[in-house]
Amino acid sequence: MTTIKEIAKLSNVSATTVSNVIHKRYEKVSKEKRQIVEETIEKLNYSPNMGAMILANKISKIIGVISFLDGREDESPLLDSYVAGMIGSLEENIRNRGYYTMLHCSSSSKDLLKIIGNWKFSGLVLMGIEPDMYREVADKIKIPIVLVDSYFLEKFQKNGVGSLIDHFNNVRINDFQGGFAITEYLIDMGHRNIAFVCDEKKLHGPGKKRYEGYCSALKKSNIEPLDCFTVSKHQDERWKIYDEILERGLFSNITAVFYASDFYALDCIRFLASNRISVPEFISVVGFDDSEYAKYSIPPITTVKQNLKSKSECAIDRLTYMIENDDNSFSNTVLDTEIVIRDSVKDLN
Amino acid sequence: MTTIKEIAKLSNVSATTVSNVIHKRYEKVSKEKRQIVEETIEKLNYSPNMGAMILANKISKIIGVISFLDGREDESPLLDSYVAGMIGSLEENIRNRGYYTMLHCSSSSKDLLKIIGNWKFSGLVLMGIEPDMYREVADKIKIPIVLVDSYFLEKFQKNGVGSLIDHFNNVRINDFQGGFAITEYLIDMGHRNIAFVCDEKKLHGPGKKRYEGYCSALKKSNIEPLDCFTVSKHQDERWKIYDEILERGLFSNITAVFYASDFYALDCIRFLASNRISVPEFISVVGFDDSEYAKYSIPPITTVKQNLKSKSECAIDRLTYMIENDDNSFSNTVLDTEIVIRDSVKDLN
DNA sequence: CTGAAAGCGCTAACAC
DNA sequence: GTGTTAGCGCTTTCAG
Numbered sequence A, B: 001m002t003t004i005k006e007i008a009k010l011s012n013v014s015a016t017t018v019s020n021v022i023h024k025r026y027e028k029v030s031k032e033k034r035q036i037v038e039e040t041i042e043k044l045n046y047s048p049n050m051g052a053m054i055l056a057n058k059i060s061k062i063i064g065v066i067s068f069l070d071g072r073e074d075e076s077p078l079l080d081s082y083v084a085g086m087i088g089s090l091e092e093n094i095r096n097r098g099y100y101t102m103l104h105c106s107s108s109s110k111d112l113l114k115i116i117g118n119w120k121f122s123g124l125v126l127m128g129i130e131p132d133m134y135r136e137v138a139d140k141i142k143i144p145i146v147l148v149d150s151y152f153l154e155k156f157q158k159n160g161v162g163s164l165i166d167h168f169n170n171v172r173i174n175d176f177q178g179g180f181a182i183t184e185y186l187i188d189m190g191h192r193n194i195a196f197v198c199d200e201k202k203l204h205g206p207g208k209k210r211y212e213g214y215c216s217a218l219k220k221s222n223i224e225p226l227d228c229f230t231v232s233k234h235q236d237e238r239w240k241i242y243d244e245i246l247e248r249g250l251f252s253n254i255t256a257v258f259y260a261s262d263f264y265a266l267d268c269i270r271f272l273a274s275n276r277i278s279v280p281e282f283i284s285v286v287g288f289d290d291s292e293y294a295k296y297s298i299p300p301i302t303t304v305k306q307n308l309k310s311k312s313e314c315a316i317d318r319l320t321y322m323i324e325n326d327d328n329s330f331s332n333t334v335l336d337t338e339i340v341i342r343d344s345v346k347d348l349n
Numbered sequence C: 001c002t003g004a005a006a007g008c009g010c011t012a013a014c015a016c
Numbered sequence D: 001g002t003g004t005t006a007g008c009g010c011t012t013t014c015a016g
Helices: A004-011 A015-022 A031-044 A050-057 A081-096 A109-119 A131-140 A153-158 A175-188 A206-220 A235-248 A262-274 A308-325 B004-011 B015-022 B031-044 B050-057 B081-096 B109-119 B131-140 B153-158 B175-188 B206-220 B235-248 B262-274 B308-325
Strands: A062-067 A100-105 A123-127 A145-148 A170-173 A194-199 A229-231 A256-259 A284-286 A303-305 A332-335 A338-340 B062-067 B100-105 B123-127 B145-148 B170-173 B194-199 B229-231 B256-259 B284-286 B303-305 B332-335 B338-340
Touching: A004 A015, A004 A031, A015 A031, A050 B050, A050 B109, A062 A081, A062 A109, A081 A100, A081 A123, A081 A308, A081 B081, A081 B100, A100 A109, A100 B081, A100 B109, A109 A131, A109 B050, A109 B100, A123 A308, A131 A145, A145 A308, A170 A175, A170 A308, A175 A194, A175 A206, A175 A256, A175 A284, A175 A303, A175 A338, A194 A206, A194 A262, A235 A262, A256 A262, A262 A284, A308 A332, B004 B015, B004 B031, B015 B031, B062 B081, B062 B109, B081 B100, B081 B123, B081 B308, B100 B109, B109 B131, B123 B308, B131 B145, B145 B308, B170 B175, B170 B308, B175 B194, B175 B206, B175 B256, B175 B284, B175 B303, B175 B338, B194 B206, B194 B262, B235 B262, B256 B262, B262 B284, B308 B332
Parallel strands: A062 A100, A062 A123, A123 A145, A145 A170, A170 A332, A194 A229, A194 A256, A256 A284, B062 B100, B062 B123, B123 B145, B145 B170, B170 B332, B194 B229, B194 B256, B256 B284
Antiparallel strands: A100 B100, A303 A338, B303 B338
């Protein structure tokens, strides 16, 4: 492994000069020396020892990507195609900006604090962290943090800690707008009796906003929204209930179901298919996320698109800006969504 | 950040003793001191500065997880649910063994060599690397490497570099056995005219072995295998050809198709569904991998299960063993598969 | 502009 | 068993 010292010796300069060249502090280096140094760096294929860098600098160029989302049924969170895609996209952006990605899943706050101490992360991307844990972590460290898909503005407010609002960087989509848009689309297609379905967990986060969008769109058309239906995370429980609904002919006036996520929308279509009932002829179904589940469903599902790429780009842009400009101010980014029309909605007009 | 020195001072011992306690070199420390040190470590919530560790040790406890697989259509490889699941599972195993995961995608060998130099990785997991690049990388570094899903034994042999065979650690599944088993299942179900389909790229790797398994199972039953069909990576091209096949009534004697991956099996089912043709009534379809595509297809696809968990556990077991025992011997691990029977095959008996 | 020197936190001889 | 010391590779004062 070539070191700065060797470069220095071979270039007939001091280590300091080499360091200055590396860090592009060109005001401090003459043109000639700079050129010589750059050449020998190139020739020896020098690359810095990050260990020494951390030690001297207290900065590692590592961005910690931490996922707290517990996947369905105890699996790695990466088994969820949304999370996996997000992490892949984050890695890409991090790499393109000259940082390194350290991936760490499902940790306790103690765990997390420890790993942060170990590595002197330059910055942190926290995916789906819960309010309590965020507060615990953020209080104890001073490195730039960007949250992705975190939904606890209201919670802070309700607890009377209103002053904390916006005291974090969060990148998320406009769930309200997405819920509104797709509900409006359903109304346009002639639907009046539309159900909204979500799981328990999501209801505390994005699901709530999506539901509000749904309600708002219906009210705008003078339609009374229905209460939110909740489904279990476990397929057998879900299908049991679906069985019952089907058998008893419950909710037979409903013509469309808006699922708060593609996964459940697909699950519903699969349930119906297993009973030889087809979508959208029997009932229309829409989802949310535009994940692979929606794309590769039969029929493909009309849904609300979350643009992973712009989300992750936005997060890493913000994070690197904070790191490089020593800026610790806060900004909340809300990305608009767009609906993707496929084949799971029947036109009632 | 608390350091070893502070621990030492507060415990009235030297830094060396603290270091010895941390590294569990208990022969070198008296019981009393050990206890005192452990207590203050606990109290101060000490965690080591990995930068210093790298510098002093040339060892980082980082395992580099590198993916070379170029995802479908230029996306991050993590968009493929198989790769994503694998990485998630690797991370879990790495974490459980006290190492850290650095994720890096789609790099050139130069890139890779550089990042290895930067970080003094303790070990490397290379996913789907090509022979040439592997040789280039492996020649230049001496850290433990485990390959996952690499398929180039034959290639080395053909090139006359036979002596290199087994000069690497590879963990993969027994594609031949998997291909054999599912083909035999199809035969058991009364199918005689079975097609095998694969994409160009896979054909050079796992697809080949799966095809051999297919051939072998057919021959065992005295059935002449068909040539391997290749499909394009691009959906529109695939569907165009499928259209033609359907229109002209080509291959109408075929009763079952064995796809070398679930993704294409699902794609075929989707194509048929879009033409109002249902599986398995019209034709039987099986896949390979047991990915989400197979699980959530309509109908669910009968397939060959790759156990991600055991694969990644196996890889990390091997890697940490090599690291911790300074063992650089080679061993090739081939994991058996099992078939998962679902609803995409018609019983012709 | 340039270089010498100290120090970041930890480990590994080595001497006691 | 225990402590002292030197040094890993880099950055950063601070003199020149």
